[in-house]
Amino acid sequence: MSVLHAASLIVALFFSSALLADDLSMTLRYQQPTTPDSGRYHRLSRDEAWKPEQTAIIVCDMWDLHHCRNAVLREQEFAPRLNEVLTTAREQGVTIIHAPSGCMKHYKEHPARTRAELTPRAANMPAEITSWCYQIPAEEEGIYPVDQSDGGEDDDPQEHAAWAKELESRGLNPRSPWTRQTEMLTIDPEQDYISDQGDEVWSILAARDIDNVILAGVHTNMCVLGRPFGLRQLAKNGKNVVLMRDMTDTMYNPGAWPFVSHFTGTDRIVSHIEKYVCPTVTSDQIIGGEPFRFAKDQRPHVVVVMAEDEYDTNQTLPEFASAYLGKDFRVSYAFGSATQRNDIPGLDQAIESADVVLLSVRRRALPTMQMEALRKFVASGKPVIGIRTACHAFSLHGQDPPAGTQTWEKFDPEVFGGNYHGHHNNRLTSLVEPIAPGYKHPILTGLPRATFQQQGSLYKTSPLLVGTRVLLTGKIGGQPTEPVAWTFQRSDGGRSFFTSLGHPTDFANPSFQRMLLNSVYWAAGLDVPEKFDLTKPTPPKKKI
Known part of the structure; x- marks a missing residue:
């Protein structure tokens, strides 16, 4: 074989191998509005095969x-x-x-x-x-x-x-x-x-x-x-x-x-x-391993999950998180579908890398993949925070879930140590106060110890399970006192925090804001700040 022929063969083999190169398997992450002009977005992904x-x-x-x-x-x-x-x-x-x-x-x-x-x-x-x-x-x-x-x-x-x-x-x-x-x-x-x-x-x-x-x-x-x-x-x-x-x-x-x-x-x-x-991608899609993260980026990842139609938490929680969590946490959001009640698009992908999950969900079944991801997160011992309707987040009152979905009827006792069994009339005013004036807990840091009025109905939650520690209680005249906020040491080794507060007007109450903020730090294992400015930052007039 001549040198020229050998060289030609090598070139031909090079180009043929290039043509036979495997496609690049790319996962593109993107966001789309939950509904037109809502200002809220589902974070989704799609797989594509690219020719190199x-x-x-x-x-x-x-x-x-x-x-x-x-x-x-x-x-x-x-x-x-x-x-x-x-x-x-x-x-x-x-x-x-x-x-x-x-x-x-x-x-x-x-x-x-x-x-x-x-x-x-x-x-x-x-x-x-x-x-x-x-x-x-x-x-x-x-x-x-x-x-x-x-x-x-x-x-x-x-x-x-x-x-x-x-x-x-x-x-x-x-x-x-x-x-x-x-x-x-x-x-x-x-x-x-x-x-x-x-x-x-x-x-x-x-x-x-x-x-x-x-x-x-x-x-x-x-x-x-x-x-x-x-x-x-x-x-x-x-x-x-x-x-x-x-x-x-x-x-x-x-x-x-x-x-x-x-x-x-x-x-x-x-x-x-x-x-x-x-859309965006990550380097591991080319070279494997895990996505790159700067050494100084030690922020815990908080995933805020919202799927309820009564208390507008799909607005109040993102506003809260954007105003107060950005200094020390990485925050992602998962919103319930506007067209499919029993679906929270992107939930399974979001909580895969979560360190803390904050839930505001009411009576939803979930697609099997999403529910399995949530169960896996809880079973791993990672912390869960719930507000208001989260105590009956995945319960359909015992009814069979739609095909392809699952419920979690015992989510309240198993994850929050709770015992939700209804609520008092919305017209009855309840007063909330700390369990004891001198009681200390990181979640109570910076909270005024004065009694304040609860907005919305008082939940019936007692008696709680062993392993709970009550932080706030609520009282209606002539009715038994009810736990309003507590922590729970779960059987899987993880810890949870739940509060039955979460009405839209609660988010204007500095006591509620500070308690919810403290609960995120506590759940993530970070020191709760002794002082925290609750003034919401105002965006500049110029967009870009």
């Missing part, structure tokens, strides 16, 4: 340096995993486009840059593809989730000043010190592309017949969304674009609205993208 040769990963602005020192540290933390993603994807036949904006001078002789420049210009070039895109029409439906008007710097002021001096000492502009992409990411000179131009990137995608595009890099709320090759431009021009949500970061300062942790700020941007721009 029809897929690209664009690496956005993974610069060597940045004016925010914390941004540099976070980028350096996830860059090794992103490089692993790129290596694996490249081997599978995915096109890799490196887009370190403003750094093309550094790469003017690089083969990957030349390859981008020599790509034929696409015939179907979208209008304004060379421009930043600050908003697409779908985003006008919502309020932008963070205030980034200060640039998103989250450095300590003294550390930031020292960082700026260090950059100056290197002869760099401390406001824009980047000169190239971080060396922690490999650029393959034989296959990859380098470009920061929207028309060039679009031409590369067109030349290679690529419809599926993954965006990774920084910063999600700025460059990843807005660049000419960013999520907005690609989404509005018809590409099947997704954000790799664990291979990114935001420019968000926790000192700005909504005054949440930096990582919650990122979550809020990701949620905004899933609602209005495009």
Whole structure:
């Protein structure tokens, strides 16, 4: 066999193996309104199979340096995993486009840059593809989730000043010190592309017949969304674009609205993208293992589940969680279906990674998969919080559940140690007070010890099971005193908290707000704050 023939055979085998490469199994997470104009969203997912040769990963602005020192540290933390993603994807036949904006001078002789420049210009070039895109029409439906008007710097002021001096000492502009992409990411000179131009990137995608595009890099709320090759431009021009949500970061300062942790700020941007721009994926779908998580992101994951029609908790609970839980917790929501009573879309997926579940559900059966996921969560010994109708969340008064669904008739005694058997007349006023003036419990931290009026009917819950500790009681004249709030040590080793409060007006009561807040910290095993500002933060007038 001649050398030329052998070389031809190797090339043929290479291309045939590429054509036979396995599809990429992608799970796209997205959000859709529970009902039109509700402002509430189901978080859902769908599976897609992507051809590697029809897929690209664009690496956005993974610069060597940045004016925010914390941004540099976070980028350096996830860059090794992103490089692993790129290596694996490249081997599978995915096109890799490196887009370190403003750094093309550094790469003017690089083969990957030349390859981008020599790509034929696409015939179907979208209008304004060379421009930043600050908003697409779908985003006008919502309020932008963070205030980034200060640039998103989250450095300590003294550390930031020292960082700026260090950059100056290197002869760099401390406001824009980047000169190239971080060396922690490999650029393959034989296959990859380098470009920061929207028309060039679009031409590369067109030349290679690529419809599926993954965006990774920084910063999600700025460059990843807005660049000419960013999520907005690609989404509005018809590409099947997704954000790799664990291979990114935001420019968000926790000192700005909504005054949440930096990582919650990122979550809020990701949620905004899933609602209005495009779906998201995670790195484990390419390289296996678990999704990436920053080492400093120690937030417990609280899943708030709402499916009841009497007390508007699908509005009051998200408002509560958004106002008070964002500093120390990662929060997800699961809403009951507006069309299928016995369905809470996305529940099983949400609680798979939950550390705490907070329930406000009334008399629902659940699809088998959802109920099995809930039972598994409880059996694992993880904490459960329930308000108001959660004590009869999954009871249909003993009636058979619809086909394909399950009830949990003993949920109240088994999970809350409760004994719900009806309630007093709504017109009867009840007064709530702590079990004893001097009794101490973390959930009572910061609560005024004065008696207050309950809104809504007083539940009949006594006697409670062994293992409960009553914190608040309610009293109606001439009627037995009833437990109103208590903890329960479950037989599976987990602990629960339940309160029969939860009427819409209860959420305006500082005592109820503080108790519910404390219960989340207690359930998650965190120290309950001695003081907590219950003033709700006001969003800025400017959306973006």
